[in-house]
Amino acid sequence: SQQGEEDPQALSIQEGENATMNCSYKTSINNLQWYRQNSGRGLVHLILIRSNEREKHSGRLRVTLDTSKKSSSLLITASRAADTASYFCATDAGGTYKYIFGTGTRLKVLA
Amino acid sequence: EADIYQTPRYLVIGTGKKITLECSQTMGHDKMYWYQQDPGMELHLIHYSYGVNSTEKGDLSSESTVSRIRTEHFPLTLESARPSHTSQYLCASSEYTTEAFFGQGTRLTVV
Numbered sequence: 001s002q003q004g005e006e007d008p009q010a011l012s013i014q015e016g017e018n019a020t021m022n023c024s025y026k027t028s029i030n031n032l033q034w035y036r037q038n039s040g041r042g043l044v045h046l047i048l049i050r051s052n053e054r055e056k057h058s059g060r061l062r063v064t065l066d067t068s069k070k071s072s073s074l075l076i077t078a079s080r081a082a083d084t085a086s087y088f089c090a091t092d093a094g095g096t097y098k099y100i101f102g103t104g105t106r107l108k109v110l111a
Numbered sequence: 112e113a114d115i116y117q118t119p120r121y122l123v124i125g126t127g128k129k130i131t132l133e134c135s136q137t138m139g140h141d142k143m144y145w146y147q148q149d150p151g152m153e154l155h156l157i158h159y160s161y162g163v164n165s166t167e168k169g170d171l172s173s174e175s176t177v178s179r180i181r182t183e184h185f186p187l188t189l190e191s192a193r194p195s196h197t198s199q200y201l202c203a204s205s206e207y208t209t210e211a212f213f214g215q216g217t218r219l220t221v222v
Contacts, residue, residue: 033210040150042201042213088154090211099144099203099211100170101154 004089004102012108019076021105023089024069030092032065033099034074037086046074046087081111114138117202117214124192124221132187132217134202143185144211146201147171154201160185192221 004025013019025032031050035043049056049065049072056063062075076083089102115136124130136143141162146154146169156169160179174196175189185204189196199218205211 030208035211035213040199040216040218042215043154043203043211045210045212048210086151098142098156098159098167098169099205100156101146103153106151 004091004100006087006089006102006105008105009103010106010108012110013079015079015081015109015111017079019079019083019107019109021074021087021107023072023074023102025072025089025091025102026070027091027093029067032063032072033090034061034063034072035088035090035101037088037104039085043088076107079107079109081109083107084109115202115204115212115214117200117217119217120215121218122220124219126191126193126221128192130189130192130219132200132202132219134185134187134214135183136185136204136212137183138204138212139182140204140206140212141182142205142207142211143179144203144205145169145175145177145185145187146203147173148199148201148216150199158187192219194221197221 006023033048034046037043060077065072086104088104090099093100118133143160145158148154155171157173158177201216202214203211
């Protein structure tokens with residue numbers, strides 16, 4: 001079964017609003033990553049957070065990690081129509097360094 | 112910009128044909144992966160490699176096979192394509208503790 005599950009499965013917001021998506025995973029990890037996928041294309045890496053970190057920022061992105069709850073969240077602030085995409089979390093599945101992806105959140109930002 | 116390339120980008124082929132999907136990276140990464148993704152769905156890891164002459168099956172059973180004779184090259188082969196193999200195939204590479212870089216994917220249709 002997949003390592004990660006994300007919620008919500010789909011999210012629709014207005015431009016300028018913040019978007020929050022969550023990821024839960026099952027096994028211990030060395031790091032957790034978030035990726036973005038535009039309509040049927042390859043994935044692009046957004047941010048990596050290591051297991052000993054609790055929060056990380058990159059531009060309009062803020063990621064948190066709670067290893068005790070085996071969960072992470074991605075916050076996109078001041079969203080733009082160009083942020084419309086699917087967002088996936090990925091973990092290295094028990095420290096094996098093979099990346100297992102979550103189920104993804106489809107974000108739609110309305111102009 | 113990621114230096115990982117997949118060819119072909121699109122492939123329509125008849126049932127029973129043998130196909131090879133190509134994946135090459137110029138970053139010298141030891142780890143490479145193949146994922147299968149149906150439209151709008153999660154990614155499933157089907158093969159991965161830790162280096163030359165190292166290949167492992169992923170979490171999703173697949174009738175495809177892979178080889179890793181050179182660091183930069185990780186082709187995927189289907190000996191006899193079937194309609195159930197219709198999907199998008201994504202190749203990726205990474206170092207051990209860093210992000211994965213993805214190719215643009217091959218969209219395979221078996222008719």
